[in-house]
Amino acid sequence: AQxxxxxxxxxxxxxxxxxxxxxxxxxxxxxxxxxxxxxxxQRLQLLLRHISRESxxxxxxxxxxxxxxxxxxxxxxQEEDSxxxxxxxxxxxxKLTFGQGTILTVHP
Amino acid sequence: xxGVTQTPKHLITATGQRVTLRCSxxxxxxxxxxxQQSLDQxxxxxxxxxNGEERAKGNILERFxxxxxxxxxxxxNLSSLELGDSALYFCASSKSDSTSYGYTxxxxxxxTVV
Numbered sequence: 001a002q003x004x005x006x007x008x009x010x011x012x013x014x015x016x017x018x019x020x021x022x023x024x025x026x027x028x029x030x031x032x033x034x035x036x037x038x039x040x041x042q043r044l045q046l047l048l049r050h051i052s053r054e055s056x057x058x059x060x061x062x063x064x065x066x067x068x069x070x071x072x073x074x075x076x077x078q079e080e081d082s083x084x085x086x087x088x089x090x091x092x093x094x095k096l097t098f099g100q101g102t103i104l105t106v107h108p
Numbered sequence: 109x110x111g112v113t114q115t116p117k118h119l120i121t122a123t124g125q126r127v128t129l130r131c132s133x134x135x136x137x138x139x140x141x142x143x144q145q146s147l148d149q150x151x152x153x154x155x156x157x158x159n160g161e162e163r164a165k166g167n168i169l170e171r172f173x174x175x176x177x178x179x180x181x182x183x184x185n186l187s188s189l190e191l192g193d194s195a196l197y198f199c200a201s202s203k204s205d206s207t208s209y210g211y212t213x214x215x216x217x218x219x220t221v222v
Contacts (some may be wrong), residue, residue, distance in 0.1 A: 034210050041196065043110060044213040062207075086151060088210075094143070095164050096211060100150040 002027045005090045010075035013077050014107050021072040021102045023061075023087030032090035033070040034059055036098075039083045047072075047085070057081070077106045111135060112214035114199050126187040129217045133180055133201030139163070140182040141202075141211060142174055146195040148170045157182055158204070189221045 003026040013019045025031055035047040037078045048056045050063045050070060070087060083107050088096040111134035121127055133140050142154040144167075153166035159178035168174075171189075176182040186193060196218050200211035 003159045036213075041216075043112075043215045044198065044200075044211075045110075046212075049210060090210075091208075095153060095156060095166075096141075097153070098151040 001049050002088050002089055002091050002097050004097050004099035006087055006102050008083075008102050009100065010103050010105070012105045012107060016076050018083070019074050019077040019104065019106075021085050021087075021104065023070045023072065023099060025068050025070065025087075025089050027068075027089055027091065029091075031063065031065070031068075031070075033061075033063060034088045034090065034096065035059070035070075036085065036086040036088060037083050038101075044086065046094055077104075079106050079108055082106045109140045110212050110214065112137075112199060112201050112212050114197075114217050115213065115215035116217060117180060118218045118220075120222060121189060123189055123221055125189050125221075126185065127189065127219065128196050129184040129186070129199075129219075131182045131184070131199030131201075132184070133199075133212060134212050137201035137203050137212070138180065139202045139204060140176055141200045142168075142182070142184050143200065144195050145198060145216070149195075151198075154184070182189045186219070188218070191221050194219055 005024045033050045036044040037047045087099040113132040138159045141156045144152045149188045154168040156164040174184045196216045200213045
C-alpha cells in the first residue's frame with residue numbers, strides 16, 4: 001500500500017540556517033511526488049513537483065529511489081518560510097496521499 | 109485566488125445537525141477531491157469525483173456523503189454531526205483523474221461542532 005511518512009512533526013531553525021524536511025514514501029509503482037505548503041491554516045499551495053526538477057522560493061527536492069525519499073531542502077531559511085509542509089505521493093486516479101505534515105518555524 | 113471556490117468559509121453548528129459544504133472546481137477541471145484536516149489526524153482523503161462519477165473513496169464515514177453535479181460543482185454532506193467532526197474541510201480539483209500535475213486547493217470550510 002502507498003504511504004508517505006514525514007518523521008518530524010515540528011522543525012525549528014534560525015534564519016539563515018539550512019533546512020531539510022524529510023519525506024519517505026512506500027509505493028510499488030513509479031512514484032510521482034509533490035511538496036505542498038500551507039501558511040497559517042490557509043489553503044494548501046503546490047510548492048514543487050519532482051518531475052519538473054524546479055526550485056521554488058529557494059526550495060529544492062530530489063527523488064532518491066534507492067532510499068525512497070523526497071526530502072525538501074533550502075540552504076538559507078527565511079522567516080517567511082514558517083509554515084506547514086506536506087509531502088504527497090500521486091497514485092491511481094489522480095489521488096494524492098499526503099504525509100502527516102511538518103510544521104517549520106524559522107526564528108529570527 | 110486559486111480558482112477553486114468553497115462555501116461557506118466558516119460554519120458553526122450543533123451536534124446531531126446536518127450541513128452541506130459546497131465546492132466549485134477551477135474552470136476546466138473535471139476531478140474534485142475532498143479532504144478533512146484536523147490537528148490529530150492530519151490531512152485525510154475523503155472522496156473523489158470525476159465528471160460526475162465517484163472515483164475513489166478514502167476514510168469517509170457513513171454519516172458523510174458527497175456528489176458532483178452536471179455543472180461539476182460538488183457538495184459534501186455531513187450528518188449526525190459529532191464534536192469530533194470539527195475540522196477544516198478542503199476541496200481540490202484537477203483536470204483529469206490521471207494527472208500528475210497535482211491539485212489546486214480551495215481555501216477550505218472551517219466546521220465547528222458545538
